[in-house]
Amino acid sequence: MIVGGLIGVVVLATGGPATGPAQTVVAREMAYAPIEVRGVVGRPVTIQLKNEGLLEHDFNVVGIRASGVKAVDAGVNSAHGSAHGSAHGSAPEAVHVAAGPGKTGTLTFTPLVPGVFPVACSVPGHKEAGMVGTLTVTAE
Ligand SMILES: [Cu+2]
Numbered sequence: 009m010i011v012g013g014l015i016g017v018v019v020l021a022t023g024g025p026a027t028g029p030a031q032t033v034v035a036r037e038m039a040y041a042p043i044e045v046r047g048v049v050g051r052p053v054t055i056q057l058k059n060e061g062l063l064e065h066d067f068n069v070v071g072i073r074a075s076g077v078k079a080v081d082a083g084v085n086s087a088h089g090s091a092h093g094s095a096h097g098s099a100p101e102a103v104h105v106a107a108g109p110g111k112t113g114t115l116t117f118t119p120l121v122p123g124v125f126p127v128a129c130s131v132p133g134h135k136e137a138g139m140v141g142t143l144t145v146t147a148e
Contacts, residue, residue: 030054030114035065035107035129038137045127047119047145052076055115059083059107065134066106067115069143070126074103074117083108104130119145 033055034041047053057067064084084106105115122145129139 030056032056032058033067033141035059035067035139036061037063038129038134038139040067040127040129040139040141043141045141045143047143049119049122049145049147052116052118055105057105057107057113057115059109059111059113062109063134064106064108064131065129065139066104066131067113068128068130069103069117070128072103072117072123072125072143072145073120075120077103077117078115079103079105080114081106082113083111084113119143121145122147 031045031054033045035057036059045053045055055067057065059065059082066084085108103115103117105113107113125143125145127141127143128135131139
């Protein structure tokens with residue numbers, strides 16, 4: 009019990025809110041690489057979505073609760089933004105970033121809950137074609 013308490017203190021002392029290194033996800037027709045990204049509750053996650061394909065792609069985390077969402081889309085037309093807004097009207101903090109061909113979008117967010125969350129490209133037909141992944145969020 010004493011040992012457990014000491015370990016807990018050490019974890020708290022080192023578990024500051026520092027931003028982890030950016031994780032790069034390459035998007036192509038029709039897959040992400042890697043297909044899994046990771047995060048820790050309460051710590052900012054940065055995803056760089058590097059589009060090496062010929063079509064527009066995005067990175068959309070489904071069902072997560074997060075704060076401090078900041079998305080910088082790159083090289084996408086305005087239609088993407090409006091389509092996204094209507095599709096996620098009930099989720100003001102949608103965790104989503106888009107990138108046009110040859111561009112890199114940047115997404116930062118802080119997960120509030122642990123879990124395994126599906127990731128998918130919301131461009132019509134891409135998810136169905138296999139453009140899916142997961143975000144695994146662990147507690148502290
Ligand atoms: Cu796509």
